[in-house]
Amino acid sequence: xxxxxxxxxxxxxxxxxxxxxxxxxxxxxxxxxxxxxxxxxxxxxxxxxxxxxxxxxxxxxxxxxxxxxxxxxxxxxxxxxxxxxxxxxxxxxxxxxx
Numbered sequence: 001x002x003x004x005x006x007x008x009x010x011x012x013x014x015x016x017x018x019x020x021x022x023x024x025x026x027x028x029x030x031x032x033x034x035x036x037x038x039x040x041x042x043x044x045x046x047x048x049x050x051x052x053x054x055x056x057x058x059x060x061x062x063x064x065x066x067x068x069x070x071x072x073x074x075x076x077x078x079x080x081x082x083x084x085x086x087x088x089x090x091x092x093x094x095x096x097x098x
Contacts, residue, residue, distance in 0.1 A: 003070035009034070013063040015044055019051035028063065039068025039076035 011034040016027045028044060036042060043064045051057040068076065 006069050006072075007067045009065050009067070011063050011065055013044065013061055014058060015049060015061050016056060016058045017049050017051040018056045019053050020056065021054075030063065031060075034065060036065065037068065037073060038080060039072040041066040041068075 012031040014029045014031060016025075016029070018025045028042065043066075045062045045064065046059075049057055049059055
């Protein structure tokens with residue numbers, strides 16, 4: 001991996017979509033043990049997966065992983081904490097907005 005270049009690889013994966021009252025989530029598990037690092041991008045190939053309410057849907061797919069360059073990875077690590085702090089500025093309340 002170069003300091004200024006990005007690389008691309010493919011990996012088999014399992015996508016799990018849950019559309020339940022208790023859990024609304026989407027997870028991707030790489031079946032070949034691939035690991036994602038800060039700054040990497042993942043795109044799962046294929047049509048959109050829709051889970052009917054109350055169900056969990058699981059499908060095997062292929063994912064394209066675009067690895068961040070060394071410079072992008074460094075930048076992501078340096079600025080990641082600042083972006084997290086932006087999330088901490090939000091609060092939730094039960095009051096309705098008028």
